[in-house]
Amino acid sequence: MSTKERILQTALELFNSGNTQMATTNHIAKAMNISPGNLHYHYKNREEIIRVLYKQMRSKASLPIEELPTTILELNKHLKDLLEILWEYRFFYKELLFLFSRDSELEKMCVEDNLKHRQRIIKSIENFIKNGELELHNGQSTGYVADYVLMTEQFYFSYSKTLGKEIDRDSVRETINHINGVFRPYLTKKAIQNLKLD
Template sequence: MKTCDRIVYGSLALFNEFGVRNMTTNHLAAHLNISPGNLYYHFRNKEDIIRSIFDLYEEHLNAGFQLYHDDKLDVELFIGYFDTMFETVWKFRFMYSNLTAILNRDPELSTRYQHTQQKALNRSSSILHKLKADGVLAIDVEQVTPLADTMRMIAGFWIHYKQTHSHNESVTKAFLYEGLLRVLMLFRAHSTPEYCAMFTRLEQHYQLLVNHYATSVPTDVPVVV
């Protein structure tokens, strides 16, 4: 792996583990076993590294939320969508934990973030429109985009919500699956009778994951914020 990529992927792991505010460029260089000069050869500062991590974030979003084909309307389709939502927040959890501070420090990244989120909202709305057309959702056309935006809001700010309601709420997989269940509640509330049972099955699936990660020995290091 090229040194530039090592810095990006290594920094992502370290930011997730220790929190972005607790890691200086000197910390990053030491953890990656490279000299500070070598790190500065590739990146001017920590914000520059975060922008490269954001490239990975954009790629992940663009690859994960694509309009489904007509022959794929089943439980596995929805598990794919919800797993992608979970994996995005989990993989980039340091960013969701510190989003306001990160964007306030970097106006250029803030503009990119807004553009990326608008594209994600457009794709999500297209998926919901198709689900409505295919008889999965019972919702007025003008409510589709607000529903998609509400789901995006829950996913994007769930970490902040939980952490502001607890003094010691660490970011674990069980923690994030709880937020995913809230999104599923919205789907089930708007589902047609024909598909209500399927969303109930999905809720049971993810509740089992919440229970599993809540009771298993923790292997995930909490984010320090």
């Protein structure tokens, strides 16, 4: 593993175990037993490291249009993969708005990606409707449901903290359960049978 890759791995471990404010580039360098100058040769500052980690996370989590789930069962399989990615980069969603306040470039990247991500969610919902597994009612739109999915995915960690809960693997599972819960009222009999739900 190259020094550049080790910096990212060490930073991710420190960010996840504490927070990004406490893990400076000096802390990262010390944990690696390298000089701060060596670290700064590869990354200008902590914000650049966070942006690279964010790009890694997005790359792992984002599906191309042609690979989007077409059934609720496929969605559940994707959510299980997403669970592992959320846990691997959990610092990001614990500190999302704070990170934006420190780095406008990161915020711009995330907003652009999120708009695309929202469209992918909408496309998936349209796939479920087309396949007869989802049926919206009471005038609700695909965008409305997509927004609830996005809010749950990106802010459940923060919500859990307001209830005094620790962020652990159970928190990630709860996030996935709540995303499934968003779809539950709109599942058709076909989807319920496919998922073997009561």
